[in-house]
Amino acid sequence: MSKSAELMAKHIQDEIISKCPPDPVTLHISSVNLKLIPTQFLKGLDSRTTLLLRILENLNDDHVDAVGLFGMGGTGKTSLAKEVIARVKGAFAIKVMVEVSHAPDFVRIQAAIAESIDLLLHNVDDVGQRAIRLYNRLIEVEKEKKVLIILDNVWHKLNLDEVGIPRTCKLLLTTRDKEVCRLMDVEDGNIFEVGVMRTNEARELFKSQIGNQADLLEYKNVVERLLSKCGGLPLAIVATANSLKDKKLSSWENFADDLEKPISSQYSGDYRQAFSILGTSYKSIQGEEKRIFFFTCLFIPVGSSVSIETLMRYGMGLNLFEHVSKLSEAVKRAVTWADELTLSSMLLEGDIKGDVKIHDIVRDFAISCAARDEEHKFMVEGIPRWLDDDTLIKYTAMSLTSKNDYSRLSGVEVVSFKF
Known part of the structure; x- marks a missing residue:
């Protein structure tokens, strides 16, 4: 765990101990934190x-x-x-x-x-x-x-x-x-x-995220392969760079190989390529608990940011910390997961320092992944009318943050629900 992550974990732990547990759906509201603005945003662009x-x-x-x-x-x-x-x-x-x-x-x-x-x-x-x-x-x-x-x-x-x-x-x-x-x-x-980036600008953005590694001669060919699949879309470029930072050449080549395969039919529309890149990054998430922790970000209301403390409480509801004996250990693990997911562009820094949020394209991608997960099926943004009760009871978690009609839940035996 990095020094900043340790300090954040200590702060969260002190906050939990010093106050009564907050309502888990109560979020911080704030204007943008100017300290989070990227200072190198325009370099070479x-x-x-x-x-x-x-x-x-x-x-x-x-x-x-x-x-x-x-x-x-x-x-x-x-x-x-x-x-x-x-x-x-x-x-x-x-x-x-x-x-x-x-x-x-x-x-x-x-x-x-x-x-x-x-x-x-x-x-x-x-x-x-x-x-x-x-x-x-x-x-x-x-x-x-x-x-x-x-x-x-x-x-x-x-x-x-x-x-x-x-x-x-x-x-x-x-x-x-x-x-x-x-x-x-x-x-x-x-x-x-605001359109997609020109080729030279895409290369500059990629290099600004990944460092001198992209300038190495042996990496030149694979960089071009990766950028050609990003299509000048900054979100895809940053996600790709952050997934590969400090990785060996073989990892870069494997990533490029995956992107050059035919795009899965499960991805459609204008963001098929972006979803494909996110899918490759998603596969690199290590550990079942961390993957489910990523899904808890779907409980964040659209447009909001949320504290890591709140995500940790969601994780507790899903038994992600059942083998952790101390609160401090659970906090450190949640902060570490959030830090790693942010570094890989699966999450974004929130409106308040220490909070996180999720880009709407990443959110759409995560919803599709969570709905297909056989062991941990998540449902977000309401209950489709066509869904029968036998299928409904297979879900382990459901987001009720939107203003949809949830009257169908009354009388349904949700035996699989953990949260």
């Missing part, structure tokens, strides 16, 4: 540098209300938005970034924005009343300070009035669909596409 400068120019234009970024998942829209936060500096006194996702949680979104302007909403349950208070406070704050609100990963038109965001605030939104930008009244001249 000329197209991204040019795009960033255009975005900053438009955001600083008093005649522009909103700027939109669109592109397929995994192209780096969120990373680019974080870089914007780092570089607008004094232009905006208040900067807040919150993920919206395909199932917007207005309470969570409102809480993140409210925190940035020191507005307390925890004692207000009604979403409409929260929106009114948030709207009025933002109007008041804007009289003296400029506010930039970044709405990340927007899937559908978001009604700003229902959230409580006045149009006086400057907006930056990221989405996969250009039409979403237009539906939210972003003018075409302020909408920018």
